[in-house]
Structure formats: C-alpha cells, structure tokens
Amino acid sequence: MSHKILVINPGSTSTKVAVYDGENELYTQTLRHSTEELNKFQEEDEQLNFRKQKVIEFLKEKSVALSDLDIVMARGGLSKPIESGVYLVDEDLLHDLKETPRKHASNWAAKIAFDIAQEGNVQACIADPVVVDELSDVARISGHPKFPKVSVFHALNQKAVARSYAKKINKSYDELRLIVVHLGGGISVGAHLLGKVVDVNQALDGSGPFSPERSGSLPVGDVIRAAFSGAYTQEEMISMLVGKGGMTAYLGTNDAKEIEDKAKVGEEEELAVMEALIYQVAKEICSMTVPLENKVDAILITGGMAYGKWLTDKITEKVAHIADVEIFPGEDEMWALALNGNRVLNNETTPKRYGSTEF
Numbered sequence: 505m506s507h508k509i510l511v512i513n514p515g516s517t518s519t520k521v522a523v524y525d526g527e528n529e530l531y532t533q534t535l536r537h538s539t540e541e542l543n544k545f546q547e548e549d550e551q552l553n554f555r556k557q558k559v560i561e562f563l564k565e566k567s568v569a570l571s572d573l574d575i576v577m578a579r580g581g582l583s584k585p586i587e588s589g590v591y592l593v594d595e596d597l598l599h600d601l602k603e604t605p606r607k608h609a610s611n612w613a614a615k616i617a618f619d620i621a622q623e624g625n626v627q628a629c630i631a632d633p634v635v636v637d638e639l640s641d642v643a644r645i646s647g648h649p650k651f652p653k654v655s656v657f658h659a660l661n662q663k664a665v666a667r668s669y670a671k672k673i674n675k676s677y678d679e680l681r682l683i684v685v686h687l688g689g690g691i692s693v694g695a696h697l698l699g700k701v702v703d704v705n706q707a708l709d710g711s712g713p714f715s716p717e718r719s720g721s722l723p724v725g726d727v728i729r730a731a732f733s734g735a736y737t738q739e740e741m742i743s744m745l746v747g748k749g750g751m752t753a754y755l756g757t758n759d760a761k762e763i764e765d766k767a768k769v770g771e772e773e774e775l776a777v778m779e780a781l782i783y784q785v786a787k788e789i790c791s792m793t794v795p796l797e798n799k800v801d802a803i804l805i806t807g808g809m810a811y812g813k814w815l816t817d818k819i820t821e822k823v824a825h826i827a828d829v830e831i832f833p834g835e836d837e838m839w840a841l842a843l844n845g846n847r848v849l850n851n852e853t854t855p856k857r858y859g860s861t862e863f
C-alpha cells in the first residue's frame with residue numbers, strides 16, 4: 505500500500521525536505537538559507553515560520569497537497585534524554601524543545617512538522633533524536649556529580665548505518681558490537697553494544713574529537729578562566745565550542761573537503777590540523793573498545809567527511825588492528841526518518857509518548 509511521507513530535517517544553514525512513497529524517495533531538496541537571510545530574524549519563532557513557509561512552498565512546487573500526506577516525520581532536537589525509537593510530536597515535546605537552553609536547528613523540526621501535520625490532519629513524529637540516551641551506568645559517571653555525562657550525538661544516522669551494515673551481513677543489529685564514527689559538522693564516536701549505544705562522546709558542546717566547527721574536549725580549567733576573565737560574553741564562549749571551534753578556529757573554514765585537499769598536497773597548516781583530527785578520532789575509536797569489552801565486529805565510518813578517502817584511509821591505518829573498517833559516506837537521515845514513518849503506517853511500531861518517558 506502506498507504511503508506519502510513528508511520528511512523535514514533542519515540544519516544550521518539549510519532545511520532538508522523530502523517526500524517519500526513508503527521507502528522510495530519521490531522528491532527531495534536541500535533548501536539553503538544564506539547567513540544574510542537568517543540574520544534578519546531577531547526571534548526564534550520568526551526563523552521557524554520562515555523555514556515552515558519554505559517547506560510549504562516546496563510541497564506546492566511539487567504539487568503535493570497537505571491532504572495527500574499520511575504522516576510527517578521530523579528530526580528530533582535537544583529535548584530531555586529519551587530511549588531510541590519513534591515519538592509522537594505532542595505538547596510536552598514541543599514545550600521542552602522551545603525551552604531547551606541548548607540551541608540547535610533540529611529544535612525547530614518537530615514544531616514545523618506538527619503545524620503542517622495539523623493542516624493535513626495526520627500525525628507528526630520524530631525518530632532517534634540527538635538526545636537518544638542508552639548510556640551504561642558506568643559511562644554516566646563523569647568525575648563530578650554536578651556534571652554527569654549526557655548523550656548527544658548523531659543517533660539517527662549512527663543507528664541507520666549500523667542497521668544497514670547488520671542487514672548487509674545478514675545479522676541483527678541487536679547481536680553486533682560496533683563502533684560507529686560520524687564525521688560531519690560535529691563528530692560522534694559511539695560504542696553500539698547489542699543494539700544499544702552504551703557510550704558515546706557528547707558531540708555538541710561536550711567532549712570527543714574536534715570537528716569542522718566544534719572544539720570537542722578542551723582543557724576545562726583554562727576554559728573557565730577565560731569565561732570569567734571578562735574578555736568574552738557567554739555567547740562568545742559558547743560559539744568557541746560550537747560554530748567557531750575546531751577547524752574553523754584553526755583555519756577559518758568549516759569546509760573539511762577544502763582542508764583535506766590542501767593537506768593531501770602537503771600544505772603545512774592544513775596538514776597539521778588534519779593529522780590532529782585523525783589522531784583524535786583514532787584515539788576515540790580505540791577508547792570505545794572498552795565498553796565493547798575488546799570484542800568489536802566492525803568499525804563503521806559515516807558522515808560528510810567520510811567521502812574523503814585520504815582521511816578515512818589514514819584513520820583506518822590507525823584502527824584496523826581492532827576490526828574491519830567499512831565506510832558509509834554521507835548520511836541517510838532522510839531515508840531513516842521515512843523508514844520509521846513507514847513502520848508506523850504499517851503498524852510495525854507504535855509511536856511512544858514523550859511525556860511518559862522516565863529517566
């Protein structure tokens with residue numbers, strides 16, 4: 505039976521939107537928003553409405569009526585920690601996404617989906633948001649009870665890639681021990697133990713390798729001293745962690761492809777930063793053998809930077825002694841969301857209620 509699924513995935517500079525018929529993509533587009541366009545908005549709601557309008561225009565262009573839709577699927581944002589799965593977008597979820605102190609474009613996705621779904625008189629859901637939390641108890645203990653480790657990572661893409669790999673080797677995701685590495689604007693390295701991500705770096709503003717635009721783990725004492733020095737506002741300090749950290753801080757660009765191209769031909773600054781990134785990613789991968797008790801079936805590398813063969817070869821050289829390394833370039837978040845929407849429509853899963861999730 506045919507199911508029309510609208511998928512919405514807002515990022516910092518774009519809104520990805522697609523219409524699927526079941527698992528088959530009918531239309532897809534990355535609606536790019538220039539910095540000037542986005543800087544016009546003073547209030548969060550203004551930007552949200554602007555992006556919603558863009559999605560509605562996309563549907564009109566493709567002659568998809570809201571009444572044609574069977575479900576709207578959105579990328580989840582930085583709500584409270586929840587277990588993996590599909591969640592109905594409801595007032596509780598929308599409330600938390602509006603109030604969250606951690607800013608991220610994915611926080612708008614559920615509201616855009618909810619408004620469009622209401623007009624089409626269908627359900628809106630999110631799946632495997634960035635706050636999926638399956639950490640083991642031991643991984644939560646950070647070193648200070650005031651600052652426990654939290655799970656913020658590319659859960660949707662990591663799980664989709666892990667499941668694709670499992671399918672490819674005719675196994676179930678729940679029987680594998682995998683290290684999944686997402687190399688995107690942010691970098692996350694997760695230990696997937698029998699279907700659960702029991703440890704992962706906090707990929708937004710917490711820990712792990714630096715990335716094209718994030719600083720990853722920093723010497724925290726020095727960061728505190730800088731924060732209280734009077735030289736920086738809170739916003740400036742946060743932007744050093746997310747947005748203007750990592751490669752952007754060292755080289756003034758978040759374009760890892762451009763940096764890799766220069767590193768490959770031996771340009772010194774780019775090579776030094778790339779080598780440090782490779783070193784940090786490889787160290788993080790090695791550290792994830794501990795939660796997997798040294799039994800690793802495979803290491804899977806994904807995300808936009810995984811298109812860079814020079815980079816993935818260098819990482820592979822450093823970790824190939826642990827397990828086979830497989831590369832899944834790019835991300836399949838749109839397809840993963842459509843797949844989850846299709847499972848709901850086929851009654852293979854029932855969306856959970858966010859408010860009833862205990863943590």
Ligand SMILES: Nc1ncnc2c1ncn2[C@@H]1O[C@H](COP(=O)(O)OP(=O)(O)OP(=O)(O)O)[C@@H](O)[C@H]1O
Nearest residue numbers: 687688689690716758759760761807808809811812
């Ligand atoms: N062919 C390529 N070779 C090397 N790097 C690439 C290539 N294509 C894209 N990248 C790099 O991948 C990075 C972006 O990755 P991706 O698209 O996964 O990030 P994002 O979706 O913006 O953020 P995130 O993945 O954290 O949600 C950029 O730094 C970009 O330069």
Ligand SMILES: CCCC(=O)O
Nearest residue numbers: 656657658690707708
């Ligand atoms: C923090 C994980 C999500 C992202 O980088 O976009």
